Amino acid sequence: MERSSIYVGRGNELQLLRRYADQPNQLGFGAAYNHFTKWLGFRSHHDAGQTMALAAYGTGQYDQVTVFSSAAKDFECLLRPPVLPSGDAPEPSGPLDEYDLEAARVLQAEAVRDLIHEQLGIDIGPGLQSCENPTPLQFEVAWLIQMQLQRALTALVRAAVAETGIRRVCLAGGVALNCVANTIIAELDDVEDLFVQPAASDVGQSLGNALWAHHRRPENERIWRMPTCSLGRTYTDAEIDAATRRWADRISVESIDDTAAVGARLLSQQEIIGWFDGGSEFGPRGLGRRGILADPRTPDSKERLDAVHKLRAPFRPYAPSILADEVEAWFSIDTRFTRTAAQAMASMLVAPAVRPEKRRLVPSITFVDGTARLQAVTHQENPRYYQLIRAFDDITGVPIVLNTSFNASGDPIVETPDDAIESMLKMRLDALLIGRYLIRAR
Structure with missing residues (x-):
C-alpha cells in the first residue's frame, strides 16, 4: 500500500527510491494529520486546511510530543492505528481512515489522546464535537501536528536530496496542499526548485491517469508541461x-x-x-x-x-x-x-x-x-x-x-x-x- 514514497525522475523514467508506512498497521503523514483533525472536532479529512490555520494560534505547549520518528530510512508514525470492533465481520486490512466511517472518528481521536498521554502524562480528553469556537487547547493540539509534520517532511526532503544529489523537488498528495510546510521546504538551502501539482490531492489522479494513458502510445512524446491549471472549458x-x-x-x-x-x-x-x-x-x-x-x-x-x-x-x-x-x-x-x-x-x-x-x-x-x-x-x-x-x-x-x-x-x-x-x-x-x-x- 502506497502512502509516502520517494521517486527519482531522470529523463522519461521514474524509479522508486524508498517507501514508508506501506504496511496495514501503519499511518502515513496524511492519515496522522487526519487523526488530529478529527480530535479537533472536524468531521472530514477535507478540513485539514482548518487544522493548519488553527496551528498558527498555538504557542508550542506540546513541543515535547513526538508524532513521527526520524524521517530518514526508519521513518515511522508513532500513532497507533485504531481497530474498529467488527463483530463477526472480518477486520479491515488497513487503518480506519481509509474507510471513511463516521464510527472511526471517535477511535481516531482516541489514538491522539493516548499518544499525548503516554509521552507527557497529560490527558487532553476525548475528541471534541466541534471547532466552531476553538479553545486554547485546540490551538495547541493543532500546533503540535502541524509542527511535527513540518519537521518530518523537511527531514525527509533533506535526506532524499542528500542521497540522490537532486535538488529539484516535486510534491504530490493531499499533504502537499499544506502551504506552510511547503514554504519551509522552499526555504531549504538543499532545494533549488520546488514544484507542487496544483491539484495535489487524490483528485489529481485523474490528470495522472490521463497522462499515463497518453504515454502508453509509443507515438506520443513523453513531455507535458503545466503552465497553467486553467484546464476547464471557456464559455462563449x-x-x-x-x-x-x-x-x-x-x-x-x-x-x-x-x-x-x-x-x-x-x-x-x-x-x-x-x-x-x-x-x-x-x-x-x-x-x-x-x-x-x-x-x-x-x-x-x-x-x-x-x-x-x-x-x-x-x-x-x-x-x-x-x-x-x-x-x-x-x-x-x-x-x-x-x-x-x-x-x-x-x-x-x-x-x-x-x-x-x-x-x-x-x-x-x-x-x-x-x-x-x-x-x-x-x-x-x-x-x-x-x-x-x-x-x-x-x-x-x-x-x-x-x-x-x-x-x-x-x-x-x-x-x-x-x-x-x-x-x-x-x-x-x-x-x-x-x-x-x-x-x-x-
Whole structure:
C-alpha cells in the first residue's frame, strides 16, 4: 500500500527510491494529520486546511510530543492505528481512515489522546464535537501536528536530496496542499526548485491517469508541461447571454467595455464581487478565473466575507493575489525564494511572511502570524486578472486584491455562467463580473 514514497525522475523514467508506512498497521503523514483533525472536532479529512490555520494560534505547549520518528530510512508514525470492533465481520486490512466511517472518528481521536498521554502524562480528553469556537487547547493540539509534520517532511526532503544529489523537488498528495510546510521546504538551502501539482490531492489522479494513458502510445512524446491549471472549458458570449436571460427576473445586467477597470473601481469602493473569466481551474483553488474578490486594505472585507458571504470561521485566513513583479516588495522573501518557489507561488501553495511595514496596509489578508498564502499573478498566465490588479494598484497604490474561491459554504467552485449567477445571489455579493457584463441582484 502506497502512502509516502520517494521517486527519482531522470529523463522519461521514474524509479522508486524508498517507501514508508506501506504496511496495514501503519499511518502515513496524511492519515496522522487526519487523526488530529478529527480530535479537533472536524468531521472530514477535507478540513485539514482548518487544522493548519488553527496551528498558527498555538504557542508550542506540546513541543515535547513526538508524532513521527526520524524521517530518514526508519521513518515511522508513532500513532497507533485504531481497530474498529467488527463483530463477526472480518477486520479491515488497513487503518480506519481509509474507510471513511463516521464510527472511526471517535477511535481516531482516541489514538491522539493516548499518544499525548503516554509521552507527557497529560490527558487532553476525548475528541471534541466541534471547532466552531476553538479553545486554547485546540490551538495547541493543532500546533503540535502541524509542527511535527513540518519537521518530518523537511527531514525527509533533506535526506532524499542528500542521497540522490537532486535538488529539484516535486510534491504530490493531499499533504502537499499544506502551504506552510511547503514554504519551509522552499526555504531549504538543499532545494533549488520546488514544484507542487496544483491539484495535489487524490483528485489529481485523474490528470495522472490521463497522462499515463497518453504515454502508453509509443507515438506520443513523453513531455507535458503545466503552465497553467486553467484546464476547464471557456464559455462563449452567447452562452453567457443565454444565462443572463434565464435569470432576467432576478438580476440587472449592464454592458461594460473594460471588466478589469470596472472591477478595480468596485474593489476600491469596498464592494465584494464575483469574478468569472476564462476556463475553470483544476484543483481546490480559485486562481483568478473563478474568484470572489475584495479590497485587502480594510478588515471589513474579511469580516463581511466571514459573516455574510462565505460563512467561514473567523480563525481562517483569506489569500492575496499579487502582481508577480511586486512580490519581493510586499513579502519577506528574497530572489532565491522567488525563483525556487515560482510555480508554488503561482498556485497559492506557499505562505511566506508579509513584510512587517506592509501588514497594516493589507489587514484582511495578513494572518495572525503575519503570513499570507499568496498567489503571484503574471500577465502571461492570466492577462485579464493581472490587468485588474494593476488597475487596482493604480487607484490605491496596493498591487494586491483579496481572492477566495467562488463558492458558497459547502458548494463546489462555480463552473458555468448559471452557477456564477446563482452563487452571486445565494451569497449576496455586491456584483458579478462575467464576460462583458456587470451583474447585480435586483
